[in-house]
Amino acid sequence: MTWKLGLYALAATVAAAPALAQDAKTLAIVVKGLDNPFFEQINLGCQKWLADNPGSEYECLYTGPASSADEAGEVQIVDDLISAGVAAIAISPSNAPAMANRIRQMAPSLPIMTIDADFLEADRDLRKTYLGTDNYLMGVKMAEEAAKLKPEGGSVCLQLGNVAADNINARAQGFRDTASGEKGIERLTGQKGWTEVEGCPVFTNDQADLANQQMSDVFTANPDLDAFILIGGWAQFAPQAYAQVTDQVMDKLKSKDLIIIAGDTLPPQTQAFRDGRSHAQVGQRPFEMGLRAPDVMLQLLKGETVEDPLYTGLDVCNQDDPGFCKDN
Template sequence: MLLTLTSAFILATGVGAANADGKKTLAIVVKGLDNPFFEQINLGCQKWMSENMNSEYECIYTGPASSADEAGEVQIVDDLLTRGVAAIAISPSNAPAMANRIRQISPNVPVMTIDADFLEKDRDLRATYLGTDNYLMGVKMAEEAMALKPKGGSVCLQLGNVAADNINARAAGFRDTISGAKGTERLDGNNGWTEVDGCPVFTNDQVDLANQQMADTFTANPDLDAFILIGGWAQFAPQAYAQVTDQVMDRLKSKDLILIAGDTLPPQTQAFRDGRSHAQVGQRPFEMGYRAPDVMIELISGKKVEDPLYTGLDVCNQSSPGFCADN
């Protein structure tokens, strides 16, 4: 049986290196339990558990209730390492803060990152990263934008937490590719692309804020050419997202305004089929959750593990809907 734990539960029960059944704990800690993307990691972990009932290890999945609770995530990791786990996989919301705490604790168990990585300067703290090549994800989003708007145009990027390494890597991949120059910090006429005033916007992984930001951006920039959801936040609330895109459906249909989003969860592929996005670049979170326990066991046993371990991407667009046509 899969355990989904909160920090309060950890403190109350004392999750240790071995539970009441004698199983050793492999912990997966995500940015927030309110994000449906991470639920796919949970389902992957559940699948692993169902296939490994006789293993000496169990997989637990946890995180703060809210994705905006960066300090809460750090505390949960602290609690788990203090109480004792066999290994831990972390998706850090605030990469510098999490790395700083790991460096202070200096745990004697394997630490890996999943979905989001530490900053490059802190990657000595973990054994490997399992997840998306986030820079490549940004590249793919830029390629979709350029195919739809070959002459460029005005654009707004919607990002997540300011210190989220994975989101920032996607933004870098997008800007570098669409500008044709590495290290582009902001688009200002590069290859015809310009970021509008007030953008990028940061959702702090809050779905309601993401939809409000979209609505505000469309109102403030009636001639906007492209809106890029570097992550899928707004689409995780289908009703609110439909209301926001209803305001610009005529422009979406004519491709006067293009909309490209990250991830391919069911409500997102439905939005794509409904014409509420022109392309989706999806990660594979289920695979992350399914593979993480085996990677942690390899690290515990001292085996050499590749770094990074990429899980691939699924690209859907109107000429090749692929994955999004059936999901």
């Protein structure tokens, strides 16, 4: 599902969507934070489902805490939804253990699925399926792109999100395993030439302003850095700040002495790629997640067997093949 459909062509459709029935049963999608533009694409998918299903006895409700840093707030929202008697919930857990603990306490039998981010493996009995990216594979793709540009390896910094976010940690593991050629690597210490610099990884708590400040600090502290890996796209979600940060190292980016590989392909990010402010983008498909989630929840409510996991695919843009990033 392209961004042009997911963002622009939808405007008129969503605006014209019929009002929800007063007694509609709720299929809730709860994301980590409403301040993250990635999740707004999930919202647009949810709204498209509503527009495509007029008169349904079910509504798709998109919600989450105002800030992606509010892990407790997300747990409280799920708590409130369960108390209100929602039909089913799709959750992108910011703090996977905390969310799982609450679900186990309150609603172990409620139709629960995860979307975008999963529970930890030990808690996956609490949900029926996961819909979203194969996050380990996403990390693998990032490492493959880095290896194309730096076949001898080099010094690297990984930028992560929340410490307890299962999806982000899976990407980091995929990157480290692929870069090193070994499984279960906790930190790159010279394997295949890759070494994580002191002070990294850095954790953004899903905050764009913090992400950009961290990038600037890492560039200053490590003038010979070979690679910076945005495991998620946080810094690029604030394009003006990201441009200012990358202006500091544009000569190195142009010469590929320093490479930047980033997650996601939102419009500001594909623009950054076209402007030479990243060398590769590995994108997810959040609109598809939001569009498919209500139908999956309906399947669960009907007692149907649902495949687990349900992967939504990846879009890779690089210097040899701009692909998706060329005109989105």
